[in-house]
Amino acid sequence: MAPRTVRTVLGDVPPAELGVCNAHDHLFFGSPRLPGQELRDAGAATAELTAFGAAGGGSVAQWTPYGLGRRAADLPPLARAAGVHVVAATGLHQAVHYAPEVLDRLRGRLAEVFVSELTEGLATSGVRAGFIKVAGGFHALDAHARWTMTAAAEAHHATGAPVAVHLELGTGALDVLDLLCGELGVAPSSVILGHLNRAPDPVVHRQAAESGAYLAFDGPSRANHATDWRMPDAVRDLADAGFGDRLLLGGDTTTAGARSVNGGPGMPYLLRRVRPRLELALGSELVKQILTANPQRAFAVGWT
Template structure:
């Protein structure tokens, strides 16, 4: 029986409800400017509460191993706000780390998915990895291969950060080559590469069976975020509404609504959802926020 692995235990897919399919409550990285890391418990609770007040019921937190996931605090945030949270294992791009793990990556990922993260009993429900810019470098290939091995061992979904939205076809090729089913793969940040052929590129990826995650609006990618609705509409019009996911991808303190300048996690529901409803209709928006996440993140755990 397929279930979603949250920080408070496994739940039925339909219990996810309205889902932010890609976001962060806690993250620290060597790439973040001083003071912009997300590591404040009270701020996380405030942001998640605003999201819940807007109708949000669950968040998939894509912060991977070694970047300040705060697995010890995630259950408390979930209990205090009523928002279901899914934690991630995996590894980001090399530049986010002062020091990379030396142990076998696949074993690390499997342990965090099946036993717990660090000393906690919190199990991850997602493998989050990252691609290179327009291709697969040595670090990316190392992490992708480990993620594929861990996915085959557990059945867990894999979510991919695509650097500036590029390289999704190469990532999908490699993961499928290792036996990962495409419906276990979430291709992230695709709105960050809206060239003149983007609709065709997105349709080809969806046709292969993967989920396509669009994140934002965000400060870092505002130059392309404004085209996201058109990208989604093109995919819906060509029959791929059941492959689409949306997330806020809040990665800096400044981007929070509760304690920063926004737009923050609630924006998905307070601003973007009404726009999408007018353009795509309530049924499609229900698929994107409720039905599709339930399929993408539910697993028959091995």
């Protein structure tokens, strides 16, 4: 059996090398839903990642999937310059983020694209993805979500790569688990559920954790969601129930205005403000586990 490693943009590394991990964020991202706020500036991305490293960060998982401006060729020099590991994503977001002709070109070969990006590289860059990102809908899974998750499951079975899921406003977690793990046979321990802080339902959180999936609380920079002020209670409840080993934290910076280099909270906010607040509620040892040991397991794969 191959040793478990994390596939970063600079190559496979032992999980312990990730250090303190921002388990969900974006260095580059562009969508027609956010005109004028695209993350395209390589200099700003380098400055943001460097600031995260200066705050004690060791790695970032970039959840930007296929077709949304990943700028794969820029990721290795950026990671080297900042001294921070970057794990890139393959996958596909909700249909609203793409022109219809882009989706049409992927019909019948989506799983093949995912596998190629995990094993050979993103486009012609040679930079290999380390996980698959897909997305659900608001309290439901539409045909697009089922198509992308079916392809993600195929790619997972072919490679072992973890599957990270954008939950629209934090909803639909149990439907996602029913599809990915129930119908499609993905091990729950290979599933990361994102944005659970946006729908702070303790019953759903508990049921999702009981499945064995990872639960990501990953949007502290978004003031319009129930993030910082409710996150400590939600995380503490899960930890007290015995699920401290299933929790992840991230920043999810998706617009230029949210970057710290542009006056927003940005990536450093996770360590500058969220970490000490959680340490008050949970204790430093549990927070250290959530930021280090948990993501090291969540993103580690015995690549096939």
